[in-house]
Amino acid sequence: MSDSNKQAIAHYRNNFLKEVEDHVEDGEWVRMCMQCGVCAGSCPFGPHWEHSPQKIFMMIRAGKREEVLSSDSMWMCTSCYNCIVRCPRKLPITHIMHGLAHYAHRLGIAPKGQPTREIARLFWVNLARTGRVNELKFSLAMYFKDGFVQGIKNALAMQGIGIGLMKARRLNPMELLGGHKCKDKDGIHKMIAKAREIEERKQKFV
Amino acid sequence: MKKRQYAFYPGCSSQKGASASNFATSIEVMCEKLGIQLNEIPDWNCCGASIGYGEGGLLPRLVINARNLALAEQHLPGQDMVSGCPACWLSTRETAEKLHESSDLLAGANEALKEAGLNFKGTVRARHIVEVLVEDVGFADMKAQVVKPLEGMKIAGYVGCQTNRPFGIAGESFENPQYLDKMIETVGAEPASGYEQKVTCCGGALAFSEPDKSQKQIRDIVESAYDHGAEMIVTPCQLCQANVEIYQSEINKKQGTKLAMPVVYYSQLMTVAYGGSLKQAGLNGHIIQPEKLKQIASRQK
Incomplete structure (x- = not known):
């Protein structure tokens, strides 16, 4: 178990709702849920997760910490914002789901190998490197995330699409050798590092 | 001006x-x-x-x-x-x-x-x-520039998610926004009325991490366009455009369908209607060719 997870458990004991309110983006909204289920019925990936937002909110209030943070339901969010605009209580549900996913990832208890968790990490690493996303390097990183052999298989399976995009000039093989970037990438690195430092400071369990 | x-x-x-x-x-x-x-x-x-x-x-x-x-x-x-x-x-x-x-x-x-x-x-x-087009320019001025109306084309206006939610375009509903259909009319084409996949999610970034789940969404979006007699989908979203165009061949391969529905941007319709060339409209940037729109773009008036 990660140190931060141990500290969180020690600090909040059985009050998981308080932990969510203190540490999860827009977590203070969780107690406003009236369990109507509109979010559950509005999610495009509804058939694919175990816990709807409605269930997750009730589980938070019931103190089911482990089940919530290790759930892969939050990682099924496509950011379509259906739940936000339909919620009769105006809970920012999409943001709470993102916040929970990030919190579980930060504590190291999000499901291992969860594909969206993994591509979210690769995407951030890609954009933070130069300030701009390099679509080719990002695609290759995704193909090869489960090892070299699987990577070759994935790349071959998508070969037709890749060639089609190249012909349409929407994928440039030269991006592999550098590609688009921000001029002030050093400034961007320092800026992100500082933002992380401030976030760490706020997230301390004291 | x-x-x-x-x-x-x-x-x-x-x-x-x-x-x-x-x-x-x-x-x-x-x-x-x-x-x-x-x-x-x-x-x-x-x-x-x-x-x-x-x-x-x-x-x-x-x-x-x-x-x-x-x-x-x-x-x-x-x-x-x-x-x-x-x-x-x-x-x-x-x-x-x-x-x-x-x-x-x-x-x-x-x-x-x-x-x-x-x-x-x-x-x-x-x-x-x-927002700039609808609020600052307005439909009347958008229409005034049309020199080559896209007559005889029926187009499904696919708004998708993030142009529409959570913020959306002022005065429009989240469930059935009208501006994209109005833009289609403005350039002289016919919007596919009753296209019920107008605001369906294409899977977004999860098209990469959850391909099967996303491709189910994409199949619905494309098949509904066919059902409503559309010959093309138009969208304001870059990721919707890419996902819905690119993965049709994958869906065909896996599910035996024969999807080949072109997916373009509203700006491509407008550029063609305003007399722009095929290249100016970026119509050379597609995997599924929007043939009819290309023909109109290549035509002298």
Whole structure:
């Protein structure tokens, strides 16, 4: 178990709702849920997760910490914002789901190998490197995330699409050798590092 | 005519050789005809898109967006910041609103921005190009520029998610927004009425991580367009365009369907209707060829 997870458990004991309110983006909204289920019925990936937002909110209030943070339901969010605009209580549900996913990832208890968790990490690493996303390097990183052999298989399976995009000039093989970037990438690195430092400071369990 | 000035945030997918580079091409004639001047924000960076939350968390995500807002504020003062990409627009607008509402977050963002020699005062409005078209230009002026009406074309207006939710275009409903259908009418084509997949999610970034689940969405979006007699889908979203066009061949391979529905941007329709060439409309940037639109573009009047 990660140190931060141990500290969180020690600090909040059985009050998981308080932990969510203190540490999860827009977590203070969780107690406003009236369990109507509109979010559950509005999610495009509804058939694919175990816990709807409605269930997750009730589980938070019931103190089911482990089940919530290790759930892969939050990682099924496509950011379509259906739940936000339909919620009769105006809970920012999409943001709470993102916040929970990030919190579980930060504590190291999000499901291992969860594909969206993994591509979210690769995407951030890609954009933070130069300030701009390099679509080719990002695609290759995704193909090869489960090892070299699987990577070759994935790349071959998508070969037709890749060639089609190249012909349409929407994928440039030269991006592999550098590609688009921000001029002030050093400034961007320092800026992100500082933002992380401030976030760490706020997230301390004291 | 005095042009309207905007601070322009193109976004990563609109760069040369990137997945929506033909969108970037297609807005040039459209903006020229409508008196819109887009001034690119110098050295802009990625917005974090819709999966930036996973690793980025709250403040780092807000800060990368605040950098673009601060650059616009400093270099293009007094201009609204405009993006053509819904994810860029959503991230930027969300950041501007969160920093406006919380002095604590604004202080944190500015402490981090200082490392890049910047400061954000909070004076910039983040808008989408569609807002500029609908609110600043208006349908009448959009129509006035049409020289080649797209007569005889039936088009499914696929709005998707993030141009529509959570912010959307003022005065439109989240469930059945009308502006895209009106734009289709404005250029002389017929919108596929009753197209019930208008605001369905294409899977977004999860098209990469959850391909089967996303391809189910995409199949519904395309098949419904066929069911309503459309010969083409039009969308305002770069990721919708890419996902819905690119994965049709995968769906065909796996599920034995014969999907081949072209997917274009509203700006491509407008450029063709305004007399722009095939190349100016970015119509050479497709995997599934929008043949009829290409023919109209190649025709002399």
